[in-house]
Amino acid sequence: MPSNINVKICGVTRAQDIDASVKAGARYIGLNFFPKSPRYATLEQARALALGTAEGICKVGLVVNPTDAELDALTGTVPLDMIQLHGGETPERVAEIKQRYGLPVMKAVGVAGADDLLALDRYTQVADQLLVDTKPPKDAALPGGNGLAFDWSLIAGRRWSLPWMLAGGLNADTVAEAIRVTGARQVDLSSAVESAPGVKDAGLIQAFCDAALAD
Numbered sequence: 001m002p003s004n005i006n007v008k009i010c011g012v013t014r015a016q017d018i019d020a021s022v023k024a025g026a027r028y029i030g031l032n033f034f035p036k037s038p039r040y041a042t043l044e045q046a047r048a049l050a051l052g053t054a055e056g057i058c059k060v061g062l063v064v065n066p067t068d069a070e071l072d073a074l075t076g077t078v079p080l081d082m083i084q085l086h087g088g089e090t091p092e093r094v095a096e097i098k099q100r101y102g103l104p105v106m107k108a109v110g111v112a113g114a115d116d117l118l119a120l121d122r123y124t125q126v127a128d129q130l131l132v133d134t135k136p137p138k139d140a141a142l143p144g145g146n147g148l149a150f151d152w153s154l155i156a157g158r159r160w161s162l163p164w165m166l167a168g169g170l171n172a173d174t175v176a177e178a179i180r181v182t183g184a185r186q187v188d189l190s191s192a193v194e195s196a197p198g199v200k201d202a203g204l205i206q207a208f209c210d211a212a213l214a215d
Helices: 015-024 043-051 068-075 091-101 114-122 173-182 201-213
Strands: 008-010 027-033 058-063 082-085 105-111 130-136 165-168 186-191 194-196
Touching: 008 058, 008 201, 015 027, 015 043, 015 105, 015 201, 027 082, 058 068, 082 091, 082 186, 091 105, 091 201, 105 173, 130 186, 165 173, 173 186, 173 201
Parallel strands: 008 027, 008 186, 027 058, 058 082, 082 105, 105 130, 130 165, 165 186
Antiparallel strands: none
């Protein structure tokens, strides 16, 4: 198994999903704190999941336009390794959260066309990682996890001065091509490894990791 590709399985809600992800080779697991998501985890549920996660696995908390009070409660309850900001947070807000909580921050940026790439550059000075995701449709209820891909050629050959992760519509059949086209060394997915919304499938997780980590 090559060590130069990192996989993040996001929106885990059960201990067996984390176990399956770690067994398959994932390096990150994502806990979703957006109440409208079918992958939403309460603070108590997420705390138990995080405490049961193997050492060395990065536990990422996904939040959308969080208030300080919400982040105070989250970080005070759940032992996270990273905060993922998946809303309309400004670069100034990203820097503020990073300083206040002392945790690495990953900023998600939605891409639909070339104009959206400028937004990515705005966050390189304040975030610790970028999540290059598909911009959600205007009528979408969720900011991510919609199973939609963007045109990967938009970022072919582009590099940023910090680690970045590719997301948006990836699955076991497409991830190898996505990595080839974009040069991504980290990939993230949620809905494509589910048997039902919010319910991960161990076989699908294994198949995705096998495809992403293949020589």
